[in-house]
Amino acid sequence: MSHRRLNRIFYREITGPCLITLLVLTFVVFTREFGRLAEMLIRRNADAVTVVQIVAYILPSVLIFSIPFAFLIGTLIGFSRLSSDSEIIALRASGVSIWQMIKPVLKVASAVALITALFTCVLLPQGNWSLRRLSHELGFKPLQSEIKPRVFNEDISNTILYVEDIDLRTSGWKGVFVHTSENGKRQIMLASKGDLITSENGRRVQLHLENGTVYDTNEAAPERDSLTRFGTQDLLLSMPEMETAFSKPKRPKDKTLIELWRDRQHGEASEQRANGVEMHGRISLPLASLIFGLLAVTLGISRPKGGRGYGFITSIVVAFSYFILFDLGRSLATEGAIPIWLGGWGGDILLAALAGFSFYAASRETRIVERIVDHPVLSVAGSGVRRFMAHLSGLFRGVAAAAGNRFWDICTVCVQLTRVIDLYMLRNFLFYLIPTLAICMSLFYLFTFFELMDDIVRNDVSYWTVFHYFLFLVPHILTLLVPISILIATLVTFGVLDKTSQIVAFKSCGISVYRIAVPVVLVSALSGAGLFVLQEYVSPYANQKQDSLRNIIKGRPVQTYYQLGRNWIFGENNRLYNYAHFDSKNDIFADVSVYDLDISENRLNYHLYAKKVRWDPATRNWIFNQGWRRDFAGGNGPNYEAFAERYFSFPERPSYFEQEVKESSKMTYGELKVYIRSLQRAGFEVDQLRTELYKKLSFPVVSLIMTVLGIPFSFSMGRKGALYGIAAGVVIGIFYWGMFGAFEVMGANGLLAPVLAAWGPNILFSTAGLLMLSWVKT
Known part of the structure; x- marks a missing residue:
């Protein structure tokens, strides 16, 4: 076999998985950005060109990681597939050496390294700096959080x-x-x-x-x-943040490679370390692609029975390990704990050592992976796990037998109703759904960890806090990724069945495609119901906790959700309370001011102040000590009166100052509905909140719609296989999430009715899916 033909085989084998993995990685990261980009386009009067510019400026920070990552995964998947089909054995028997397999991969790795270097050395700093400038040119409010109605904002100094x-x-x-x-x-x-x-x-x-x-x-x-x-x-x-954006020098990540080299010995020691670490990282990250190529080939051919699943799992482990070492080394070097060069190159050195050992083992035909898997210790551990599961199964059978024959009768009826085909389809669907969801969640966590690593080290955040943050982030991630995982699993499941002619076999037995799809549709419907339960009973609390923990990681003041703004709260009839401290156990306030406002007339009626205020449960009044009152509403001009102690009767009780104030994402459907009614009675615009309310009902249905849409799409791909199903799922997801975000923003701005804004994408995509499903040959 000629070298040119051999190279074409390898190129074809790794190109598809690499491109699809790159698309999936980029989509997972940008899943969180669709709504924000749509808001920029509609609410902030930014034109489409500006939004495209913002995306272009953000992309380099994503692609510097996703390109090497995708190359590693795609190469390892490709060679694992060749190995599992015994094609590697055939090539070795034909006289093709390991080095001949590695050479074309290293050529691709060199191209990947050059592209990554272009991003790290040129496009990344330009994008970071241009994004900062563009955000100010558009007049974005330089606050940590946007100004929200009926929320006290303390981001502006004093x-x-x-x-x-x-x-x-x-x-x-x-x-x-x-x-x-x-x-x-x-x-x-x-x-x-x-x-x-x-x-x-x-x-x-x-x-x-x-x-x-x-x-x-x-x-x-x-x-x-x-x-x-x-x-x-x-x-x-x-605005200190706004001033530093232009008056202070560029941050290390905003500098080009030449600027980093020039400034590596200027400024304070901390600045020198930061510039040096950034410079080494800009070079070491692209060169890691060469090591990825060598490692992917040698690991891919080391386990003949692994297949693409083995390749994917192995590549995930390798990528996680490398990028964690890469970020951790940079952070430790920035803090001065290790030398600068070691912080930038430590991950590459360890990875190169692993690649060298793997190449040595592969060249001597030493199946190191199989030896590890078949190690006596792991064999003993595996047999122990099997014995434990057998014991556990016997225990459950004993408990079931004790429950009586009635239980077995019910189970027998259920088994008879559940046919073999349903179990077969259910097993196939879950076989693809669970790994897809796990992989998407892993990628989401990976990039979130990269984003927070510098803050974790700089603010000395314990890894236990980071663990809790990731734990409370699970409901949010599931809400985002379950629908797209169901879509991909549906496309792959029916695509593989069609490719292997199993659909033809079902039809020849008189079983229609609609009947085959029933268990998949039921699982999707149950997933949607589960998302609704998660959204109602878990997410509100989890979102509060993960926001609070994220503020700790970022080094921001922790935002309490018991009275946003902490010591400012409106009572009835526009009565505004301000206090320095509230002892909720003893119902005592310190340093209290009460402002009676007439907001419609922009007038202050009186200002009541006291050093100490306590609640008297006997008289159900507030006792003000060492205070004064200043009246402005009288016709004879301002009136001032001081007092040592005085009783005041206000409708607000101590419990009122402990009540929880939340955003829509931190309220259940019922809570949000009551909140909207109270705002409507007060005459406020509630289009945005009504859109969020209807979205709480419409979004869980997305899982079912993804299935209805995925089944006909899987047959339209013909016999192209699972990878094309994944690519199609990502493309559909991009369009769907983009439309969902655009409709939501239009509803919030009154351009669409709230119910139509929340349900519009569902109606459009479900209609398209049902039409396509009706055209499928059953």
Whole structure:
């Protein structure tokens, strides 16, 4: 066999898996971004070109990992398939050496390394820097979180900002409350309208207010407080993050390779280490592709009976191990725990040692993997597990027998109703579904870990906290990935059945495609029901916990969900409470201010202050100690009165200050429905929340729709196999999630009815799926 023909065989074998893996990896990472990109396109008045630019700027940070990762997985899958079909044995018998197999792979690895180097050395720093500049040019609010209605925002230095409502069409604010404190001076501003205005170069941000009131307080002499009205007023905000984005030097990840080389010996020691680690990482990561190529070939041919499943699992383990070592080494080197060069090259060195050993074993035809698997220790462990499972099975049988013959009668009826075909289809479907979901979750966790690694090391976060974060992230990941996993599993299951002519055999026995699909449809429906239960009873709590843990990892103040804004809370009739501390066990407040506001008129009626406030259960009143009251609503001008102790009756009880305030993703369907009704009675716009409400019902149905859509698509692929099914599933998922995000944002902005925005994609895709299913030859 000529070398050219042999090379074509290897190229063809690894190209398909590599490209499909690259597509899957990129899709999994961008699953979280569809909604945000659609919001930029519609709500923030960014045109389609701008959204494409944002995607282009984000892509390099993803592709520098996904390209080498995809090459490793694709190569290992390809050679594992050749080995499992005994084609490697045939080639070795024909005189083809290990080196002749490795040479074409190393050529591809060299191309992958050059492409990865282009991204790490040129496109990545350009993308990072351009994304920062573009975000300011678009006037994005440089806050850690967006301004949300009816939530106190404390991201602006020395400023508390509260917006009663937001006009979704213009993004303007209605009913604005601003509290500023600096150098012992406190100021409150009320305005009917407001907005953030960013300068053209993005360096300055000011708060523009219209038709309002300014209340200046004097803590030393409260009787001298003043109240003035204004038509328009602009407040220059102190935005440290925005200033550092342009005034400080570039971060290491924003610098090109030349800039890193130039700055490696400039600045403080920590900056030198950061620049050096980044420079070494930019070079070591692309060169890892060469090692991946050598390792993939030698591991792929070392276990003849492994197949593609063995190749995929092995590549996942290798990729996880390398990238964890890569990120951990960089972080330790940045902290000065290990030398800079070792931090950048440690993962490559260990991987090269493993590849060299694997090549030595493969060249001497030493099946090291089979020897490890067949090791006496593992054999003894495996037999022990089998004996334990047999004992456990016998125990369950004994318990069942004790339950009486009635139980066995019911089981017999169930077995008779469950036919062999249903069990066969169910087994095949779950055989692809469970690994697909596990792999997608692994990839999601992998890239999330990469994203947080620097923060974990910099903020000295314990790995137990990281474990808890990943644990509470599971419901969110399942909600995102179960539908796409069901789609891929459906495509692969029916695609393989069609390729192996099993569909023809079923038809010849008089069994239609519709009958074959029943167990798959039932599993999908049960999965949708499970997602709804997860969304209602697990996700609200889990989302709160994972948000809190993520803030700890990121080094941000932990955001409590008991009164967002912590010490600011609105009571009835626009009564605003501000306190320094609340002892919920003894119902005692410290340093309390009560502001009686008339938001519709932008007016402050009175300001009540006390150093200590406690609840009296006997009289059911609040006792204010060492305080004063300043009235502004009287016709004779402001009135000031101090007191040592006074009783006040407010409708808010101590339990009111402990009640939980959540976002829509942290509420059940019933809680969100009640919340929407209360906002509607108050006259607020609730299109966005109503869209979220209907989405809680529509999204779990996606699993069933994916199955209905996947069955006819699997037959349209002909006999192309499982890999094409995976690729088709990812492409369909991209279109579906993109449409789902666009419809959701249009519903939130009033461009579509909320119910149509939530159910529109489901209606379109389910209709298309049913039509295609009706055309399938049964």
